[in-house]
Amino acid sequence: TPALEAVDVTRTYRSDGVSVTALHGVGLRIEEGEFAAIVGPSGSGKSTLMHLLGCLDRPTGGTLRVAGRDVAALSDAELADLRNRRVGFVFQSFQLLPRTSARDNVALPLVYRGVPRAERRRRAVEALSMVGLGHRLDHRPSQLSGGEQQRVAIARALVGEPRVVLADEPTGNLDTRTGHEVMDLLEHLNAEHGVAVVLVTHEPDIAGRARRRIHIRDGRIERDERA
Numbered sequence: 001t002p003a004l005e006a007v008d009v010t011r012t013y014r015s016d017g018v019s020v021t022a023l024h025g026v027g028l029r030i031e032e033g034e035f036a037a038i039v040g041p042s043g044s045g046k047s048t049l050m051h052l053l054g055c056l057d058r059p060t061g062g063t064l065r066v067a068g069r070d071v072a073a074l075s076d077a078e079l080a081d082l083r084n085r086r087v088g089f090v091f092q093s094f095q096l097l098p099r100t101s102a103r104d105n106v107a108l109p110l111v112y113r114g115v116p117r118a119e120r121r122r123r124a125v126e127a128l129s130m131v132g133l134g135h136r137l138d139h140r141p142s143q144l145s146g147g148e149q150q151r152v153a154i155a156r157a158l159v160g161e162p163r164v165v166l167a168d169e170p171t172g173n174l175d176t177r178t179g180h181e182v183m184d185l186l187e188h189l190n191a192e193h194g195v196a197v198v199l200v201t202h203e204p205d206i207a208g209r210a211r212r213r214i215h216i217r218d219g220r221i222e223r224d225e226r227a
């Protein structure tokens with residue numbers, strides 16, 4: 001079973017009688033353990049596709065399966081539950097709570113899953129150690145460098161033991177060297193822990209490190225390259 005599968009997926013946004021079709025009949029399979037980059041010009045539908053793959057949104061046409069389950073057959077609560085169990089998210093701007101320690105930022109997704117406090121803390125420490133920040137547990141985001149903040153965000157994405165991490169421009173706010181260090185970490189997590197990684201990037205050097213590059217243009221997959 002693919003981790004994620006889109007069959008002829010369409011997403012049309014409607015507001016005030018205007019409709020914009022962001023994705024036109026996209027077909028895509030992301031297998032367990034893959035490392036893929038989604039590339040394409042601004043407005044081509046990358047974020048829309050990431051939102052669908054992450055169960056933050058539903059297609060308006062076609063079929064989307066997550067771990068073999070058709071999302072159309074799920075209630076909103078079931079979809080949210082599938083998202084919480086299967087997917088971790090990483091953002092360009094880190095999205096950490098500013099007044100909260102690294103450990104508590106990382107533990108946050110487990111609060112929503114009803115994990116008891118002691119176990120949350122234990123698992124947050126474990127996830128921070130995995131990203132090389134076992135010595136920064138009590139630091140707040142402002143006390144950390146940009147690369148460290150993104151590693152905290154990656155630890156938060158991993159703490160629920162997802163099968164897939166979706167990263168939207170994860171190196172977009174980092175200098176070149178730090179961006180490549182974040183990529184080293186994502187590659188390591190992919191290789192050692194088998195978590196699939198799908199990232200969006202505008203940077204050719206970053207995309208070049210993925211084993212697969214999915215090119216999107218005008219809401220369609222234009223090219224799907226495998227190294």
Ligand code: ADP
Nearest residue numbers: 013020021022041042043044045046047048049
């Ligand atoms: P990308 O991430 O590649 O920049 P997006 O998925 O954000 O592309 O956008 C694809 C198209 O869908 C664009 O034309 C954009 O304006 C439109 N779009 C995205 N989100 C919305 C929305 N919530 N409402 C209306 N149109 C949207």
Ligand code: ADP
Nearest residue numbers: 136139140141142143144145146147148178181
């Ligand atoms: P890098 O080595 O990635 O370039 P920096 O030089 O920005 O990182 O930071 C080095 C160390 O200094 C980091 O481990 C971080 O914990 C600490 N540090 C950075 N900025 C601050 C700050 N504003 N307040 C406290 N500690 C900081």
